[in-house]
Amino acid sequence: MMNKDDKAVEFxxxxxxxxxxVHELRDxxxxxxxxxxxxxxxxxxxxxxxxxxFSVIRSLESFYERFNSNxxxxxxxxxxxxxxxxxxxxxxxxxxxxxSSRSEVIFTRGTTxxxxxxxxSFGETVVNAGDNVIVSQMEHHSNLVPWQILCEKRNAELRFxxxxxxxxxxxxxxxxxxxxxxxxxxxxxVSNSLGTINPVKKIIEKAHSRGVPVMIDAAQxxxxxKIDVADTDCDFLALSGHKVYGPTGIGILxxxxxxxxxxxxxxxxxxxxxxxxxxxxxxxxxPYKFEAGTPNIADAxxxxxxxxxxxxxxxxxxxxxENSLLLLATELLKDVEGIRIIGTSKEKVSVLSFVISGxxxxxxxxxxxxxxxxxxxxxxxxxxxxQEVYGLNGTIRASFAIYNTAxxxxxxxxxxxxARNMLA
Amino acid sequence: xxxxxRTIREIEDEIVEEFSMFEDWMSKYEYIIELGKHLPxxxxxxxxxxxxxxxxxxxxxxxxxxxxxxxYFSADSDAVxxxxxxxxxxxxxxxxxxxxxxxxxxEFLDKIGMRVHLSPNRSNGLTSMINYMKNYAKIYAxxxxx
Numbered sequence: 144m145m146n147k148d149d150k151a152v153e154f155x156x157x158x159x160x161x162x163x164x165v166h167e168l169r170d171x172x173x174x175x176x177x178x179x180x181x182x183x184x185x186x187x188x189x190x191x192x193x194x195x196x197f198s199v200i201r202s203l204e205s206f207y208e209r210f211n212s213n214x215x216x217x218x219x220x221x222x223x224x225x226x227x228x229x230x231x232x233x234x235x236x237x238x239x240x241x242x243s244s245r246s247e248v249i250f251t252r253g254t255t256x257x258x259x260x261x262x263x264s265f266g267e268t269v270v271n272a273g274d275n276v277i278v279s280q281m282e283h284h285s286n287l288v289p290w291q292i293l294c295e296k297r298n299a300e301l302r303f304x305x306x307x308x309x310x311x312x313x314x315x316x317x318x319x320x321x322x323x324x325x326x327x328x329x330x331x332x333v334s335n336s337l338g339t340i341n342p343v344k345k346i347i348e349k350a351h352s353r354g355v356p357v358m359i360d361a362a363q364x365x366x367x368x369k370i371d372v373a374d375t376d377c378d379f380l381a382l383s384g385h386k387v388y389g390p391t392g393i394g395i396l397x398x399x400x401x402x403x404x405x406x407x408x409x410x411x412x413x414x415x416x417x418x419x420x421x422x423x424x425x426x427x428x429x430p431y432k433f434e435a436g437t438p439n440i441a442d443a444x445x446x447x448x449x450x451x452x453x454x455x456x457x458x459x460x461x462x463x464x465e466n467s468l469l470l471l472a473t474e475l476l477k478d479v480e481g482i483r484i485i486g487t488s489k490e491k492v493s494v495l496s497f498v499i500s501g502x503x504x505x506x507x508x509x510x511x512x513x514x515x516x517x518x519x520x521x522x523x524x525x526x527x528x529x530q531e532v533y534g535l536n537g538t539i540r541a542s543f544a545i546y547n548t549a550x551x552x553x554x555x556x557x558x559x560x561x562a563r564n565m566l567a
Numbered sequence: 568x569x570x571x572x573r574t575i576r577e578i579e580d581e582i583v584e585e586f587s588m589f590e591d592w593m594s595k596y597e598y599i600i601e602l603g604k605h606l607p608x609x610x611x612x613x614x615x616x617x618x619x620x621x622x623x624x625x626x627x628x629x630x631x632x633x634x635x636x637x638x639y640f641s642a643d644s645d646a647v648x649x650x651x652x653x654x655x656x657x658x659x660x661x662x663x664x665x666x667x668x669x670x671x672x673x674e675f676l677d678k679i680g681m682r683v684h685l686s687p688n689r690s691n692g693l694t695s696m697i698n699y700m701k702n703y704a705k706i707y708a709x710x711x712x713x
Contacts, residue, residue, distance in 0.1 A: 180684075503646035509596070512686060521624070565600055
């Protein structure tokens with residue numbers, strides 16, 4: 144009998160010649176076969192975290208079964224193998240985001256830590272009293288609160304690119320927002336609560352023309368769009384492994400080498416030093432300067448099969464399939480009375496946020512859970528956007544991944560209708 | 568006001584019997600939602616932060632007053648399932664002496680499968696509601712609050 148790894152390989156080979164078969168692809172995800180509340184699980188919370196294919200799970204297992212040892216300084220075989228796997232994964236990450244050098248790819252705990260690293264290390268170096276930092280109104284709290292704290296600490300101003308009623312950034316406002324005192328612009332590539340794909344290349348061009356470096360929060364973009372740091376010319380970029388079919392607790396910070404070189408270390412200890420004397424320490428070279436302590440080796444190693452899964456499936460296939468699910472869901476929900484979709488940009492990934500008039504999002508969430516559907520309800524870590532811009536006490540958010548099916552979307556829409564009828 | 572002289576336990580038994588008639592949890596939810604929709608409204612002057620029950624995902628306000636040795640609760644929430652749940656708790660506990668409220672173990676919640684079927688967040692909310700109700704009972708029983 145064929146094992147799951149062989150099956151994965153076969154799928155990947157087949158998918159290049161055959162049209163996409165979502166049911167075969169689902170077989171690569173062991174979690175998807177289960178029942179919740181006696182109903183088949185319909186997992187539509189992919190913007191929160193994606194499920195993991197066998198290749199990622201096997202990688203985690205085999206690391207601890209065969210390679211576990213500490214990286215970088217061990218002179219024995221096992222340690223060298225672990226280091227090799229760890230650095231291979233960094234190389235895969237470099238390719239995945241099209242960075243020019245491995246020294247520009249830092250392993251972090253995820254997007255949140257990546258943003259905190261930049262806010263702390265770069266931010267505290269360049270932002271002083273009277274300066275300003277620009278973010279947008281649609282930032283996830285992880286690309287908002289670190290900048291709020293930095294600006295408060297430095298007596299600097301935090302400025303916001305406004306969002307229109309469809310969920311598009313008003314990027315013309317940048318002409319006025321950017322000033323001589325703007326030290327950094329940090330913006331999300333894709334909105335986690337609205338689904339909007341922001342024109343980051345245009346934003347970066349505008350910022351660079353005024354001499355402002357740009358950080359991109361690519362957490363929500365990475366599972367859907369090809370990330371290309373060379374093409375967009377961003378100065379920093381952050382993403383999380385667990386949103387790209389990889390493990391939790393591991394992510395990437397990309398930074399341009401010249402910027403990373405001038406930044407002080409974020410944390411200190413082992414790994415990040417070249418030489419230590421009682422009088423002081425000489426810091427290690429990039430990227431290790433920013434990787435203090437024993438890294439999250441096993442999860443870093445398992446990023447490689449996650450990125451490979453995405454690349455082998457192909458962004459064309461991913462976009463085509465996910466867009467068809469989004470379109471279907473949007474059409475079906477439009478027919479349900481009292482539904483209002485929040486986030487109606489023409490450029491969207493497969494995220495569908497909505498409210499049901501006269502009902503609280505939590506109520507619909509509870510009923511959908513009863514029917515086996517996992518969706519997210521609440522502010523989705525974008526409280527200022529939903530509360531202050533849209534005047535909402537949250538939304539219900541369904542987010543689709545490559546393994547979701549049209550049948551699931553249809554069932555979801557039926558369940559939303561049933562929930563609405565019960566609640567209204 | 569409650570002129571019913573049944574004990575909390577007797578009312579709990581009645582609720583358990585009602586819930587036993589439902590075939591699945593969707594029907595139970597339907598019933599809880601109906602209860603929520605019919606929960607008598609709290610006096611709007613109590614819909615302030617002071618009377619808000621913390622620990623709920625949605626906003627929930629709870630007020631209690633003593634009359635003739637019995638404690639009467641009123642509540643509201645912006646989520647109808649939360650309203651239905653507090654309506655059940657009010658039905659069981661309102662109109663009883665603080666001592667009886669403090670001594671009640673609210674076993675009916677387990678018997679109807681409420682805790683199992685609520686998400687952990689909602690289950691925490693339920694615990695908060697009960698704690699707030701019991702704290703009111705403590706205050707009116709002349710005991711100090713924890």
